[in-house]
Amino acid sequence: MRWGLLLGLLLAYLAIDARAVVVWRSDLSLWSHAAALAPSKLRPQLNLSKQLYALGREEEAIRLASRALHLDQERRSR
């Protein structure tokens, strides 16, 4: 019984791990994930913007960075 329960827990972990490990594959996947979870935090947004810029998606990168800076300014003024 105890080995069965343990196996069940470990299989559940492996299912979560399979999705979580992929996030660490590149800076783009890492910061896309972090930025989605913290939409108003400056660092993940700026790091994602940097990655997009490096990929040649300049317009998207600039839009994201200016939105992040605006949100951060708003947050600091509160």
Add this chain to the structure above:
Amino acid sequence: MTRRQHLACALALCAALVGEFGGHVWRAGFVYEDQRLLDGRSDHVKPAGLLRGRGLSGQSWEIIATPRAAHALNLALHATVALLLAALIAQLSGSAFLAWAGAAIFALHPLAIEGVAYAASRAELMAAIGVLLACLGAAGRSPWGWPLIPIGAVIGFAGKESAIVVFGLVPLVLMAQGRLRAWMVAGALLLAAGLAGGDYWLHGRSLVSWAAIGEYAGSHVGAGEWLLLQGAAAYRLLILSFAPFWLSVDPDLALVPLAGRAFALIALAGLAEAAWRLRRRQPLIAFGLAWSLLALAPRLIVRTPLAPLNEHQWYLPLMGIACGLAVAIERLAGRLSAPAFQEIGA
């Protein structure tokens, strides 16, 4: 359990880790602060560099510079940590199930992913190996184990300064076995003073300066404010230890209101109280809780304003949680196989 069964468990654990991280080792690149560590390379190992802070982990970047080799090394270090943890739990509990369950829960726990998948976390893994070696040295009842304590402490420090928790965890191991004596505490304090003195002599760093090790001009944060922020970060990681669904390299802790931060600190204090109360009735759960809190304690004092407690820094505290979860599974299995439950099942 026979020796062959232990070997089978070790192999199964390593195989599960390779299955989990094999694709990452093969395909992943460097991310985040890996590049900063690569930029500091000079392409040859400098023996004098080993004496600097994080000497072992720092010098390892001189040899291992490709993403595949770096990720493979992290995976090997993580597997070593898991096997050492199994050995430590076996020493403390005398139960093969608890040893392998604790090690497997720790090794495959989603919160351990950042420590393994992020190459720059290598330092944390090396520190963990040193800490576990020191604890194993203390847990073994042979006098030959004692030299392992300073050796482990030095290896841990050469990996990362977070190995400082060894001065709390080794006495905890001895206490869990009812073997802690006053002279041992004095010995640990002397060793700590010796290392602090050595650190001052080598790097000109005083003990007080450690409290602000990650600070620089413009990044100051008060001790109270820092305690509240780290309390909230630790509470988040504690919740994620049981429900690991919202992992992130950079969570937005500023959203946690002051009341939430204060509650988190009170909850952590409550866990310390629970560990103390459970020490006789549930010694291994109490040990796991105390391990997690002691491994966390320096992070509540040392201020690193740009990086509140993150998932790879939860690597050592997670071991205590894994130990507690293994005991919880055993208890649950015991209850489910009790006659009353079997009748309901029929």
